Structures are given as structure tokens and as C-alpha cells.
Amino acid sequence: xxxxxxxxxxxxxxxxxxxxxxxxxxxxxxxxxxxxxxxxxxxxxxxxxxxxxxxxxxxxxxxxxxxxxxxxxxxxxxxxxxxxxxxxxxxxxxxxxxxxxxxxxxxxxxxxxxxxxxxxxxxxxxxxxxxxxxxxxxxxxxxxxxxxxxxxxxxxxxxxxxxxxxxxxxxxxxxxxxxxxxxxxxxxxxxxxxxxxxxxxxxxxxxxxxxxxxxxxxxxxxxxxxxxxxxxxxxxxxxxxxxxxxxxxxxxxxxxxxxxx
Amino acid sequence: xxxxxxxxxxxxxxxxxxxxxxxxxxxxxxxxxxxxxxxxxxxxxxxxxxxxxxxxxxxxxxxxxxxxxxxxxxxxxxxxxxxxxxxxxxxxxxxxxxxxxxxxxxxxxxxxxxxxxxxxxxxxxxxxxxxxxxxxxxxxxxxxxxxxxxxxxxxxxxxxxxxxxxxxxxxxxxxxxxxxxxxxxxxxxxxxxxxxxxxxxxxxxxxxxxxxxxxxxxxxxxxxxxxxxxxxxxxxxxxxxxxxxxxxxxxxxxxxxxxxxxxxxxxxxxxxxxxxxxxxxxxxxxxxxxxxxxxxxxxxxxxxxxxxxxxxxxxxxxxxxxxxxxxxxxxxxxxxxxxxxxxxxxxxxxxxxxxxxxxxxxxxxxxxxxxxxxxxxxxxxxxxxxxxxxxxxxxxxxxxxxxxxxxxxxxxxxxxxxxxxxxxxxxxxxxxxxxxx
Numbered sequence: 001x002x003x004x005x006x007x008x009x010x011x012x013x014x015x016x017x018x019x020x021x022x023x024x025x026x027x028x029x030x031x032x033x034x035x036x037x038x039x040x041x042x043x044x045x046x047x048x049x050x051x052x053x054x055x056x057x058x059x060x061x062x063x064x065x066x067x068x069x070x071x072x073x074x075x076x077x078x079x080x081x082x083x084x085x086x087x088x089x090x091x092x093x094x095x096x097x098x099x100x101x102x103x104x105x106x107x108x109x110x111x112x113x114x115x116x117x118x119x120x121x122x123x124x125x126x127x128x129x130x131x132x133x134x135x136x137x138x139x140x141x142x143x144x145x146x147x148x149x150x151x152x153x154x155x156x157x158x159x160x161x162x163x164x165x166x167x168x169x170x171x172x173x174x175x176x177x178x179x180x181x182x183x184x185x186x187x188x189x190x191x192x193x194x195x196x197x198x199x200x201x202x203x204x205x206x207x208x209x210x211x212x213x214x215x216x217x218x219x220x221x222x223x224x225x226x227x228x229x230x231x232x233x234x235x236x237x238x239x240x241x242x243x244x245x246x247x248x249x250x251x252x253x254x255x256x257x258x259x260x261x
Numbered sequence: 262x263x264x265x266x267x268x269x270x271x272x273x274x275x276x277x278x279x280x281x282x283x284x285x286x287x288x289x290x291x292x293x294x295x296x297x298x299x300x301x302x303x304x305x306x307x308x309x310x311x312x313x314x315x316x317x318x319x320x321x322x323x324x325x326x327x328x329x330x331x332x333x334x335x336x337x338x339x340x341x342x343x344x345x346x347x348x349x350x351x352x353x354x355x356x357x358x359x360x361x362x363x364x365x366x367x368x369x370x371x372x373x374x375x376x377x378x379x380x381x382x383x384x385x386x387x388x389x390x391x392x393x394x395x396x397x398x399x400x401x402x403x404x405x406x407x408x409x410x411x412x413x414x415x416x417x418x419x420x421x422x423x424x425x426x427x428x429x430x431x432x433x434x435x436x437x438x439x440x441x442x443x444x445x446x447x448x449x450x451x452x453x454x455x456x457x458x459x460x461x462x463x464x465x466x467x468x469x470x471x472x473x474x475x476x477x478x479x480x481x482x483x484x485x486x487x488x489x490x491x492x493x494x495x496x497x498x499x500x501x502x503x504x505x506x507x508x509x510x511x512x513x514x515x516x517x518x519x520x521x522x523x524x525x526x527x528x529x530x531x532x533x534x535x536x537x538x539x540x541x542x543x544x545x546x547x548x549x550x551x552x553x554x555x556x557x558x559x560x561x562x563x564x565x566x567x568x569x570x571x572x573x574x575x576x577x578x579x580x581x582x583x584x585x586x587x588x589x590x591x592x593x594x595x596x597x598x599x600x601x602x603x604x605x606x607x608x609x610x611x612x613x614x615x616x617x618x619x620x621x622x623x624x625x626x627x628x629x630x631x632x633x634x635x636x637x638x639x640x641x642x643x644x645x646x647x648x649x650x651x652x653x654x655x656x657x658x659x660x661x662x663x664x665x666x667x668x669x670x671x672x673x674x675x676x677x678x679x680x681x682x683x684x685x686x687x688x689x690x691x692x693x694x695x696x697x698x
Binding site: 066076078079080081082116117118119120121122124125 | 656661662664666676679682683685686689690692694
């Protein structure tokens with residue numbers, strides 16, 4: 001049986017195809033302004049990448065993400081909270097806390113031993129707790145995103161950053177640059193500031209080990225380092241962190257396909 | 262999509278009468294001067310039985326429900342907010358207060374025509390905004406006589422004779438003041454009647470809410486807002502007391518027949534205090550999951566007067582009349598009125614969020630709830646302060662909690678799409694999927 005999970009995020013669309021519950025293909029594409037066209041393209045890419053598969057072979061599709069309602073061919077939908085928890089638990093069966101930080105939202109999910117969601121918190125209002133923040137800061141420092149993360153790990157001193165929002169943080173970064181603060185230290189300050197917001201959200205739901213970080217921000221080594229220091233615990237990061245929501249949706253699709261349409 | 266069994270359901274037969282009472286209330290206030298009648302303004306918490314002693318032709322405009330009516334009319338509310346902001350008042354003040362001020366500044370009555378200015382103001386100070394609300398009204402409309410009763414004597418469990426006498430003394434002074442500014446003689450008989458009506462109305466409303474323990478729930482929160490509001494308008498009025506008795510009888514009948522507010526009820530939640538009035542349809546959205554909100558601390562306890570019964574559960578507080586007390590004079594009437602109101606549950610948590618937590622955990626247990634929705638309401642400091650403590654207490658008691666941010670009266674601070682997304686997540690955590698329509 002072929003099932004698909006489609007995560008329509010604020011910035012990217014992720015597709016995971018499963019054959020009998022095992023991942024066979026994962027694809028990502030920019031959502032752009034024309035989500036529907038992007039969606040069709042990325043699904044076509046995923047199908048093409050799976051040898052001998054036709055689109056009609058997909059038995060059940062579950063969509064998730066902020067744009068989950070924009071997937072007209074989805075058989076069902078699940079929220080980002082459920083999808084992230086399901087996907088993370090499939091990779092780390094002992095995960096009790098799942099942190100999902102994407103482009104425009106961050107969320108913390110606390111799971112029980114069986115994997116059910118016990119509590120969650122969402123930040124959808126403050127850009128300073130989501131990926132867009134790091135993009136703005138990378139622009140201010142005139143480096144690319146990957147370099148921003150690496151620079152942070154080379155920092156030799158902690159620089160306090162008091163900004164509460166992206167707009168003022170950018171001003172603060174400029175002030176630090178004028179004060180000849182090394183970019184590495186500014187980068188760490190950016191990630192520490194962001195991690196402190198996420199840490200606060202995680203502590204609100206009450207975290208327990210294992211802690212798994214998913215979503216696009218998990219690829220940022222500087223942020224992962226800051227978050228580990230903030231939570232004072234080891235954080236597990238899957239190689240395919242940005243696909244975990246889609247993976248969870250695909251796994252739920254496999255279960256629901258079994259229940260019958 | 263999931264499926265579930267359905268319960269029988271039907272509209273409330275007394276619904277039309279409820280709407281008519283509300284419309285009459287706002288019309289009578291607006292047209293009072295045409296009949297030589299008096300108009301007064303004050304909070305829904307104010308001790309309205311006292312001005313009732315001035316005559317049967319005395320009509321009130323209680324400010325919070327009036328402001329909630331404005332909030333429901335998003336276009337008018339936005340203009341009210343803008344008018345207030347242009348005068349230099351901050352956006353983070355009580356949004357009820359801002360809607361009310363805006364209506365005054367625009368000289369527009371939410372129910373048509375110019376804003377009907379009161380002849381006097383009869384207010385009390387249960388929250389910080391109450392203290393300033395009508396001070397500004399008097400600044401904007403100089404010359405309106407204004408009296409305010411300080412009721413901040415602490416929680417009911419700490420009430421003693423001295424504290425009660427402090428409130429009662431102010432009410433005695435208030436009656437002298439009312440006679441002076443209106444030129445009318447005060448009728449103690451009308452006061453006693455109003456006190457009796459208020460005790461009856463608020464006890465019976467608690468009885469109605471208690472009936473919602475039934476599974477399936479005979480009433481849902483959105484409908485309860487339309488019903489409870491009568492108590493916020495004129496809880497001392499015989500028509501409201503009579504209506505609540507009629508409603509109680511109908512709800513008893515619904516419980517006996519298993520008639521549900523939500524036909525596919527399979528999950529029960531509640532909220533805490535004021536909802537985002539412009540978006541009450543969020544309670545209907547819950548129904549897509551088979552979830553009914555059985556009420557809130559606000560609907561139960563702003564009007565309802567409760568007490569712990571012999572079996573330890575919450576029930577309607579018996580009225581003094583039901584306990585054989587005959588009210589014979591002004592002082593006794595004022596003493597009963599003050600003591601009755603100071604016992605009201607919704608007044609208690611101004612003194613401590615822990616008192617609110619205790620009440621919410623009690624409701625969650627006794628009404629057999631599966632979860633709780635807490636409104637991080639930026640429009641009301643008084644009732645929202647400590648809400649994070651309430652969340653922790655509910656979680657500790659084993660009840661899942663969803664929080665959502667918003668504003669009871671300022672729609673600019675409520676994000677419908679995001680709130681619905683949170684509801685989706687919350688419903689999933691409760692194991693619910695949308696039902697097949």
C-alpha cells in the first residue's frame with residue numbers, strides 16, 4: 001500500500017511517500033505564492049522519484065501544516081502537533097518532548113509513554129521564536145543561513161541581546177556591528193535569544209527526555225547548540241528533520257487507509 | 262471523518278421570549294425620557310436593586326453587556342475603538358470600557374439612534390477599570406451625577422460584620438444621594454421587591470447551570486451567553502426572575518427527555534471568563550468534532566449564586582425567602598443584597614487566582630469535562646490575571662487545557678484562523694476527529 005504525507009508549511013511543501021509503512025521518497029519545494037502549482041509539482045517529483053510508481057497508485061493522502069486545507073486530493077488532515085509527534089516517535093520511540101520550529105511557527109509537544117499528545121504550546125505570533133527570525137538576522141549580518149549557524153559555534157563570548165522582536169533585533173544587530181562585536185558572537189546572541197523564547201514555550205508544557213527537535217530550524221547547528229544550553233539537555237535531531245511532519249502524516253495515512261476510506 | 266450516535270435535540274421554546282426581553286430592555290432605556298422615566302448607567306456587577314427603589318419607571322444601561330453587544334457588531338466596534346484611540350486612550354485598556362466610551366464619543370447607540378445619556382451613574386468598584394470607567398464618562402459628559410460603591414472587602418470566606426457594614430453603610434448613603442439628585446422619594450417596598458427578585462433570579466440561574474451536568478448537556482455555552490445576559494442587564498427585575506424559572510422548567514424537561522444541545526455530543530469542555538464576543542461561532546466549530554462546551558465560570562458564576570451542598574457538590578444557594586426570612590425594612594434588605602452579592606463566585610477571583618482555580622477544577626470534575634479552554638483575554642485585566650496559574654491547576658487536576666489569545670471586545674486582537682487551528686490540535690489531543698456532516 002502506498003500512502004503520502006504532505007506538509008504544506010508557510011514557506012515549503014514537504015512530501016513523504018511510504019510503501020507499506022516504509023519511507024521510499026521524500027521531496028521538498030518552495031511553497032511560493034501559488035501553493036497549488038507548487039503542490040502539484042512536488043507531488044509529481046516525488047512520484048517520479050519512486051521507480052515504477054504512478055500518482056494513482058497512492059492509496060491514501062493525509063495533509064498537515066498551515067496550508068493542509070489547500071490539498072484538494074487529501075483524504076484526511078491532521079494538525080502539525082499530531083503529525084510532528086507521530087513522525088518523531090517513529091524515529092525515536094522514547095521521545096517524550098517534540099519541538100517543531102518552522103519558518104513562521106514554533107511548537108512544543110509533550111507526549112505520554114504511549115505516544116499520545118498530552119499537552120502542547122504554539123508560538124504563532126512572535127517572529128522572534130521562528131525561522132524567519134534567523135533569516136532576517138542572516139541578512140543583517142550579510143551571511144547565508146548555514147554560515148549563520150556555523151559562525152555561532154565559533155563564538156568565544158556570550159553577548160546579551162535584549163530585543164523582543166525581529167524588527168528591534170535587527171537594529172540591535174546593527175548596533176553590535178558598529179560596536180565591532182565579532183559576527184560569531186552576534187550570531188550566538190541571535191540563536192540564544194531565539195532559543196530562550198523556544199525554551200520558555202517548552203518549559204510551559206513541561207519537558208521530559210527524550211527531546212527531539214524537528215522542522216527546518218533543526219538544520220541550524222547554532223540554534224541546536226543554543227537550545228541544548230537553554231534546556232540543559234541533549235537534543236536529538238533527525239537527519240531529515242524538516243520532513244518529520246510529512247512523515248507523521250504519511251504514517252497516519254497508512255493507519256487510516258487501514259480503517260477504510 | 263468519524264461517525265457517532267446522535268441524541269435528540271430541539272430549539273429552546275423560551276428562546277423568543279429571551280430575545281424579546283433583551284430588546285425591550287434596550288428600547289425601554291433609550292425611550293425612557295419620552296415617558297418621563299429615569300435612566301441610569303452602571304456596571305453589570307452594580308447593585309441595581311438599589312435604584313429600583315426610585316420607582317418602576319427607572320431603566321438601566323449596564324455597561325459590560327452593552328459593550329459586548331457593540332463587540333458583536335465588528336464594524337461599529339472598530340469605529341468605537343478608533344474614536345477612543347483618537348482621544349488618546351491606550352489600546353490596552355479594558356475593551357468593554359473602550360467600546361462604551363466609543364459609543365458615547367460617536368454619539369451612536371448600538372440599538373439605533375443617538376447615545377442615550379444617563380441621568381445618573383450607579384456603579385461599584387469590583388475591578389480596577391470600574392473605578393475609572395465612569396470617571397471618564399463624566400469627563401466626556403460633564404454634569405452626570407456619579408456615585409460609586411466600594412465593594413472590595415475581600416473574598417466571601419473572609420467576610421465579617423465589619424466588612425459587610427462597610428458596604429451596607431455606603432448603600433444607605435447611596436439612597437440618600439439618589440433621592441437628592443433625582444428629587445424622588447425612595448420606596449423601600451420596591452427595594453425589598455427588587456432584592457427578592459435578584460435573589461430568586463440568581464439562585465434559579467445557578468439551578469439552570471447545575472442541570473447542565475446532565476449527559477448529554479441540555480444547553481451549550483453559546484446559547485447560555487444569550488440566556489445569562491438577562492441577569493447582567495436587570496437581575497433585580499421580576500421579569501428576569503420569572504423567565505429564569507420558566508427556562509429552568511424547560512431545561513428540567515430537556516434533561517428528563519435526554520434532549521441535547523449538541524446532537525452528537527461525545528466530548529465536554531468549558532471556557533473560563535469572557536469569550537471573544539465577535540467570534541462566538543467558535544463554540545459552534547467545536548460541534549464539528551462532537552464537542553460541547555457546557556458553559557464557563559463566567560456564565561455560571563457571574564450571575565449564578567452558588568454554595569456547597571451537603572454532599573460537597575456545587576448547587577444553587579437557597580434564597581433568604583426560601584429559608585423563611587421575611588424582609589421587613591431597608592437595612593435588612595440592603596444587608597441581604599450586599600451579603601448575597603459578596604458571596605457570588607465570580608467576585609471571588611479578583612482576590613486570588615487560586616480561588617478561580619478551585620472553582621474551575623470543581624466544575625471540571627462535577628460537570629464531567631474532558632478538557633478546558635482558557636481565553637488569554639487581553640481585554641480584561643481583572644478576570645484574566647492569574648490565568649496561567651489556573652492552567653497549571655487544571656493540568657495538575659488531570660484536565661487537558663487549551664489556551665488561546667484574544668480580546669473579548671477588540672476583534673483586532675483575535676486571530677480566528679489561528680484559534681481554529683489550535684482547536685483542531687486540541688481536539689486531536691483529546692482523540693477527536695471531525696465528524697462526517
